[in-house]
Amino acid sequence: MSELAERTEVELLAxxxxxxxAAQRLAEWVSRxxxxxxDVALANIALDQLGAARMLLATAGDEDELAYRRDDQGFRxxxxxxxxxxxxxxxxxxxxxMTWLLMLSAAQLLRYxxxxxxxxxxxxxxxxxxxxxxxxxxxxxxxxxLRLGGGTEQSHRRVQEALDGLWPYGHELTEGIRDRWLAxxxxxxxxxxxxxxxxxxxxxxxxxxxxxxxxxxxLAEMQSLHRAHPGAxx
Amino acid sequence: xxxxTEIARIAGAVPDPELRVVTIGELGxxxxxxxxxGRVTVTITPTYSGCPAMDAIRDxxxxxxxxxxxxDVEVKTVLSPAWSTDxxxxxxxxxxxxxxxxxxxxxxxxxxxxxxxxHGGQPTPVLQIxxxxxxxxxxxxSCRSCLEPFNAIKKL
Numbered sequence: 001m002s003e004l005a006e007r008t009e010v011e012l013l014a015x016x017x018x019x020x021x022a023a024q025r026l027a028e029w030v031s032r033x034x035x036x037x038x039d040v041a042l043a044n045i046a047l048d049q050l051g052a053a054r055m056l057l058a059t060a061g062d063e064d065e066l067a068y069r070r071d072d073q074g075f076r077x078x079x080x081x082x083x084x085x086x087x088x089x090x091x092x093x094x095x096x097x098m099t100w101l102l103m104l105s106a107a108q109l110l111r112y113x114x115x116x117x118x119x120x121x122x123x124x125x126x127x128x129x130x131x132x133x134x135x136x137x138x139x140x141x142x143x144x145x146l147r148l149g150g151g152t153e154q155s156h157r158r159v160q161e162a163l164d165g166l167w168p169y170g171h172e173l174t175e176g177i178r179d180r181w182l183a184x185x186x187x188x189x190x191x192x193x194x195x196x197x198x199x200x201x202x203x204x205x206x207x208x209x210x211x212x213x214x215x216x217x218x219l220a221e222m223q224s225l226h227r228a229h230p231g232a233x234x
Numbered sequence: 235x236x237x238x239t240e241i242a243r244i245a246g247a248v249p250d251p252e253l254r255v256v257t258i259g260e261l262g263x264x265x266x267x268x269x270x271x272g273r274v275t276v277t278i279t280p281t282y283s284g285c286p287a288m289d290a291i292r293d294x295x296x297x298x299x300x301x302x303x304x305x306d307v308e309v310k311t312v313l314s315p316a317w318s319t320d321x322x323x324x325x326x327x328x329x330x331x332x333x334x335x336x337x338x339x340x341x342x343x344x345x346x347x348x349x350x351x352x353h354g355g356q357p358t359p360v361l362q363i364x365x366x367x368x369x370x371x372x373x374x375x376s377c378r379s380c381l382e383p384f385n386a387i388k389k390l
Contacts, residue, residue, distance in 0.1 A: 049284070125316070
């Protein structure tokens, strides 16, 4: 395999796993969002993530094999993607989710833009497709950050707590694109009246298969049907 | 009519599984149709990458062509160039509007499909309810004049 092909495959797997795990996380909101419109929005964003994941993983290998037959150590997603959408496992916090989506979609937008400009034709096609959808995701998260950050005392406090909690995971997420990512995210935080957290702790390891316990729980749910009935089809 | 033109016509005339009023040809989903050595290859492109209708579209194309006597059909998916709303044909937009689904509008604000013609072409004020609607490619709006909700195709 050429150096380009090898590098592309590593990148496809990392991006594909980010999108797949994010899709599974976001799907937790289905039927539980604060309003019907938001329920539909979150389901659609999850669907976009799943679509991008399928294209990326199908290019890197066999999509079902990759999604359903790997153990947690085989996954290459960044830690942010697998974190619960609230302060603790099982929590589902809306402000936390929008902060998570802001961080993730800004990084995805940049990574897909780079993929679209790359030398690998198939990967470039996926990047060009996904970049349009990421633009909508980033916009959706931005609109909510402005409302929550500049909303009530409680909404501001909770979204700031989410930002403080998630910020450290942004380092691994933005490796190699940090400056461009900050240029997208910092203005949103400023306009939302939120304090950009200081850069201290930098947890990583996801890209090397060293994950948090949260991924194991997520996979247990996502893969249970396929593991019980290998090759099951609708 | 050559067999090739006939195949393109049949594939393009397949109705979209979610928006039954328009064909996949009008939506710009069909990229090509070829006949070589008795084998048909139809090339399609997804509107959104996670569009759940793609499997149904593939099956519908195969069924439509099988009905016309073409049994050996392969449906390929291409991503490049990425689908955009500019690929929807004029008759496609007209069909969507007749159903109450608005075009995204040049400025990003759609016109209410019920009131668009009733006010001498003057657009009525509209309000975006949600950036996402019943399909990934639509957003949800409400008209401040007739107070009815309507869907609009999102600019992509």
